[in-house]
Amino acid sequence: MIKIFFQDKNTIFKARIDYVLNFIESHPLIENKLKFSRNATLAYDLTCNYGTPNSDGFFIPGQDLIFSNNHQNTFTNLVTNQYTYQSLKLYSVSSEKEGSAIFIKNKEFQFDIIETIFFHISRIEEWYCEDRQLDECNMMKSAEQFLVKNQLYHLPVIDHLIFAFANAIGLKLTPQKTTFRITHDIDEVFQNPSLFSTIRRTGGILWRRQKLSAIPKIWSAHFHQRNEYNTFDWMLSDQSNIEKCIYFLVGGTTRYDTPYPLDTDEMKTIFRLCKERNYQIGIHPSYDCWRNKELLKTEKERLEQQINLPIIISRQHYLHFDFKKTPELLIQNKIQEDSSIGYRDKIGFRSGTGFGYRLYNFKNEAPFDFVEVPLIFMDSALFKETDHDLRKTTEQWNNFLAENKFHTKITFNFHNSRFYDAHINKIPLKKWYQKLLSSI
Ligand SMILES: [Zn+2]
Structure with missing residues (x-):
């Protein structure tokens, strides 16, 4: 010392x-x-x-x-x-x-x-x-x-x-290997293979000039009525040496929100799997919660009723975070840890660190009473940066991990719904994800 x-x-x-x-x-x-x-x-x-x-x-x-x-x-x-x-x-x-x-x-x-x-x-x-x-x-x-x-x-x-x-100043520190934290935001649970949504997806691919080879895959999912978002069985890791969190979206009425019923058999199975595999379960407050204490409270209580556990961790949906409002609402709702400080359109460090720390309250000139664990690497942000291009995505994935082998902590966010997006664009996200888990 x-x-x-x-x-x-x-x-x-x-x-x-x-x-x-x-x-x-x-x-x-x-x-x-x-x-x-x-x-x-x-x-x-x-x-x-x-x-x-x-x-x-x-x-x-x-x-x-x-x-x-x-x-x-x-x-x-x-x-x-x-x-x-x-x-x-x-x-x-x-x-x-x-x-x-x-x-x-x-x-x-x-x-x-x-x-x-x-x-x-x-x-x-x-x-x-x-x-x-x-x-x-x-x-x-x-x-x-x-x-x-x-x-x-x-x-x-x-x-x-x-x-x-x-x-x-004289502490003889040796470089420490970067640690990983695996998290999932559950925005949607059921990929709707209805005719309407299949046509809409097809149009989206044409409109965004994405790979045409994705189109037959979407129609195959439609004809076989597969729920491609049900990835929980293999996505939820059973490794005990990993820090693991999962955040559920349970409400919201804006065009950014896609809530789903919580009391179905499918959801019961998912919650049971999360518990069995020792995931810490958190709330994924809907878009408007960033400035609405009551809405956040209602959503948190609704999820608590389903999982029968108190919720103390949170990540804002859309990373919708207002520095002047959201921290207070989190504290009032007894949230001890948030993980919303990351970029929505790129992977990387928004506050220069990957480790958890306290944000600063400029109103009181004092630190806030909860821990912020910055979000560093989100699948959807990676795809925004590379426009689902396989070569660019592969390069980004490899370079980022190679550059950051030491000195920090990387919180990943893998959406259950994004593996399918990756798949139809020929990006082997599932393979990369599984390789990442086995490297820990
Ligand atoms: Zn979300």
């Missing part, structure tokens, strides 16, 4: 700095091997000076850019600079472009790592996002976000930074 005396003169944003220090201390790569204190009378091993240099100890420059009350135009003009530490490349959040440099010189870190961490994990750019940056669901467009604009979303920039910082 290394005890660090942390010295800084920033009294206005003390809560934000404490939030970052706490994030560092409890980061899973560090495993409580490091402790910060602001109290010089307690015993410590080294000093870390933030903002004001001191002849003794390490120094982190303070740029007073993110720790500011003036957010007008701040975030759209931010840039990144690259720094190296051993074999890792690290990225700052800065106001001006500079050449690449080394991470630490004579105990002086070369950029404001405290603000950089805060920027990504607090999601301040989404909290204070401008109206013109919103998408059709009233969330910040991914293309407007810093990590996407700077082409950094395929890397857990914060997990890398934590690893480098800890080693730079």
Whole structure:
């Protein structure tokens, strides 16, 4: 354990700095091997000076850019600079472009790592996002976000930074293999092979100029009346060494929602399988729940009645999450863990980390009382990025996993309904998924 005396003169944003220090201390790569204190009378091993240099100890420059009350135009003009530490490349959040440099010189870190961490994990750019940056669901467009604009979303920039910082101050961490968490959103349970939906699907393929070879497969499913979405028997893993969660959509009336009855024999079998295979069952709140406490409550209770267990985990359908509203509703409904912070149209890291942590409440200047485990790799997001192209999809799948073998945690989301979409586009998602499970 290394005890660090942390010295800084920033009294206005003390809560934000404490939030970052706490994030560092409890980061899973560090495993409580490091402790910060602001109290010089307690015993410590080294000093870390933030903002004001001191002849003794390490120094982190303070740029007073993110720790500011003036957010007008701040975030759209931010840039990144690259720094190296051993074999890792690290990225700052800065106001001006500079050449690449080394991470630490004579105990002086070369950029404001405290603000950089805060920027990504607090999601301040989404909290204070401008109206013109919103998408059709009233969330910040991914293309407007810093990590996407700077082409950094395929890397857990914060997990890398934590690893480098800890080693730079003397913790001898060895690279840890990335861990996987398997999750499923159950948006639809019954793929309707009716004549109407088969014609609609055929039209969709022609309209989106997808592979024509998919069309005979859809008609075959129609003639044989197969429910191609019933993948539960092989999709639900019985491996005990995996973290596994499943979220059920149980309501909703918008065009984004596709609720299904819960009291059928088919659903009873699915719930039983989930329990037998030790899945943690969560709620997948429908589209409008993001700002509606009562709706969320009703949906959660309806699912609890069916499964006979209290629900404490959640992921918003459509990842429809309002930073100013949704966290409060989750807390009021006794949700302890959410997993909605991911991109809907690409795979990657939205807050720079794959590990669970607490989001920041800018109203109270304090962390929220639930854990956010970011969603990193969602099948539908991958297909959005590659337009169901087999070569592109294969490349993305392989490259992403190869790039991220160490230093982070990857939460996957495989929809029961997407394996069929993949199949009719000749993408062997089922094979990849099974290979992934057996690699854990
Ligand atoms: Zn969903």
